[in-house]
Amino acid sequence: MKKARCINKEKSVNLFYNRKMRKWYFTVYFLSNGLVAAFYGWHDNFIYIIERRIMKTGQSYSSKLPIYYIILGGIHMSDLSNKVMLTIATTGAYPIKKHNPSVPLDPPEIAEDILACAEAGASICHIHVRDDEHKASMSFDKFKEVVDAVRPHSNIVINLTTSGGTGWPDDVRMKPFQVLHPEVASFDCGTMNWQRTGIFENHPKFLEKLGTEMQKHDVKPEIEVFDPGMIYNALDLQKRGFLKPGPLHFQIVMGVKGGIDATVDNLVWMHSLLPKDATWGAVGIGHGQMPIMLATLAMGGHLRVGMEDNVMMKKGVLAKNNVEFVKRAVDLIHLAGKEVATPDEAREILGVENKTKIALGK
């Protein structure tokens, strides 16, 4: 942390650079009529700490303030590094009521479930929608219905999929994030055999277009990687300018047939390939659900839970609903001595603006 500037003793502006977060932040204090107010901020996300003290000792007290605020700033930063972003993936493209009667499939059901999960502690919601027959869909109207039903009631970070199923034209895959302006959208960084059923196609030209459009619309890509090659794809796309410079955010998805298996050894290896400044999370499907969640927590990653990836809490035990997954993850985060990131803290970690506020005109 580096102090860059101090104007004078009565009005002070201090600028700091946090190397780990790669962000500038500042403290400001004013002394006026015996009151002291201090403001802390990262980019547009201001955390206001207002302190009111009667200035009895005047000059001698004010000279200590910068040190006091440097210490507070330090504490605040370490708090953020101890925060775990918790994503709820309520629906995905595949599970239906036959697999778990609680999986939400219609827009009102999905929105209601997201709100309940937000209430239980989820920081981010990853949204998929289904058509009227509950098949995988990229219907813009259905995405809009969900997002419009969530935003007025919750500050949760919105993450829209760009690949709800296979075979959709490029523009259909991109329209939801282009028009609805979520903070995050998924960026599946390669093509693979999907389970035993089909090809999950993400053509190199599509990825170039997708990365360009995400930069244009100020949407943070959640780079979903199903095997190590996809990490190298992301690095290559960034090198060529198709992904924004700066820290990338990865979601390591493990245990899909066709991709890497969900084992802790594989997770350690995949993690070792990520850029040092990347933020990342991981999720294990099927038998890897718990080992990957526990290892991710231990390794400092972020978590994703929900019926997109697992319909069972453990072998043979169906989840009651998505909230049950969220509650268990919250408990594990606390057991690990960490805290769940609030939606605004998740925005700070990801370096994104609050798009819900902007959409609601706040």
Ligand SMILES: [Zn+2]
């Ligand atoms: Zn998804």
